[in-house]
Amino acid sequence: MIALLIRDLQLAFRAGGGFGLGLAFFLIVTVMVPFAVGPDAAGLAVIAPGVLWLGALLACLLSLDRLLSLDWEDGSLDLLATAPLPLEGVLSIKALAHWLTTGLPLVLAAPVLGVLLHLPAAGYIWIMVSLLIGTPALSVIGTFGAALTVGLKRGGLLLSLLVMPLYVPTLIFGAEAARRGALGLAGETPLLMLAGITLGTIALLPFASAAVLRVNLR
Amino acid sequence: MMPDLGKYGDTVLSAYGVSLLLLLVLLVLTLRRGAKVRAALRDVEHRVGRNG
Amino acid sequence: MIEVRDLGVSRGAVPVLRGVGFSVSAGEALILQGPNGSGKTTLLRTLAGLQPPLCGEIRGDPEDCAYAAHADGVKLTLTVAENLEFWARVFGVTGIARALTGFDLEALQDRVAGGLSAGQRRRLSLARLMVTGRRLWILDEPTVSLDAASVQLFASAVRAHLRGGGAAIMATHIDLGIEGRVLDLAPFKARLSQSDADDGGFL
């Protein structure tokens, strides 16, 4: 298991591994927003938490396609499925690797981008905490989507279509916590809900992911 | 015969129009595909029946 | 080591083989032959536990199989040694030296796999079998893109594996010079059945 995690991280950091792509995408989306909505600082401050959350979500979504399809294409996925690792575990590790290479950098980058969007001072801690709690759920749900569409021709677009509705509750609670925090209101309730979703998905969704992956490997 | 819909005539009529149109489209597509598949199956059954 | 009885396998929803039966014990090799599309790959995937059989039974421990597919399963951005070490750790085996010598990969061990030729990559893929510690090798066209010398290398690796109490089931077209039974799959081609069982009653 640890070996798999190390390998996935190695692969991500090597040339062509795609590490940083998500981060760069997050950056570019966030920078494009003021161009689209205008430079008014007060207006940007209002939408900043939501924009950061949406940017993080899209950056996550963008990198999901590679999560399993690379291993599928070169045959490693078949070999992993016949290895003495439970498939649920393999997929949990894959989600963890995805989070470490995509989700975690987003959490760290969010405050920097918050400056560009005039995020109110109270909001920094909230955006970081909510992303920290929420992005693991994005990775785990995304792994389910990737397992559903692995091996499909043109699976990428379908993957987005399937995963987006599943992201709705996470996005709502995460962005709500960040927004309330930025406005100086109490954001503990949505944060708790977010944590609940994250824990629930981490505990249960790998079983569904493994089930669909087994079907896809047949 | 037509009831007086007052100032909301357009609203009500467009709601009915859109809904009935959608239902009609669904119905037509369903029936057309049904008829097509039925005919194709009859062809195949006929052919298979003759050969084997 | 593995015993197969009256096995039927299907590709997609279409049955391709029926009534396959054989058994392989330690030290034996079974060579599957048959034209393209005769179901060799499907049968091997079923034996490896990747897909459920249509009918019949497979007696044997799936935890004792190592499967090598058409595709190499080699990570191109990792070095040869890193690739092997990963699989060794997954299978809980220590030491990749034997696998490296067995397939003449020592000189290449620090090269990135993406820089290898197709044949070298294939050798790396086969060397993986030696770090699995599994006794039954299930091999799907193992000699694709190997040159004559490499084929010999592979054949001697298989022989050594058989001598050590292992077994192998492989699908291959060329004669490896490995003494083993040959099983022609052509007679097991799935015929039309009158039973509705595998079509869910659609016929």
Add this chain to the structure above:
Amino acid sequence: MSIWEYANPKKFLRSTERVLPPLWLGSAVLITGGLIWGFFFTPDDYRQGATVKIIYLHVPSALMAINAWFMMLVASLIWVIRRHHVSALAARAAAPVGLVMTLIALLTGAIWGQPMWGTWWAWDPRLTSFLVLFLFYLGYIALWQAIDDPDTAADLTSILCLVGSVFAVLSRYAVNFWNQGLHQGASLSLDKEENVADVFAYPLYVCMAGFILLFIVLVLYRTGTEIRARRMSALLARERMSE
């Protein structure tokens, strides 16, 4: 006589062949009757004027939009547990019907909302939930379309339906929570069912019964089509094999 006998495709086709004509007739009569009753023979609401007539389309379609998903969920469970092909095909057949119902509910809601709330769209919890439901239908149908092998498609869509249902419920709560956060207590939702007067209620019941019947008819008919398509590909595969 067990209900599972209908899981046999041939038995299913034979039985539906018999019951479909009266059901077609019944749903047509109920829907036409209910709509005519509602449209021509009910008074205007004192507050909402003639727009209240939209209720006869809006509420039944919303009802079926949710029930269609629920039926798909049950059918998916049956497929996962008992592996009856007809069940998987019924789920597939119901999805587009549910999609259209959701679309009708959304569109009539928007058209109704325009004069009542002064806006085509409000991020009201109910509307938003239906929008999310719409997205779920789209994804579910797209997944069916994308996979060639019917059994694989049935397996994958069933699990998507199960997982999707959980997330749909979560979304419902999330959306409720979220909108209260936006405008405190200012709800635009139309809780018509509770205070609908009898004049409006009776034709509404007729329409609801009509929509339920229409859904059943459509699903039975479409399942029959799917069964025939499946039988056709099975026959063709057999023909290829005997060559």
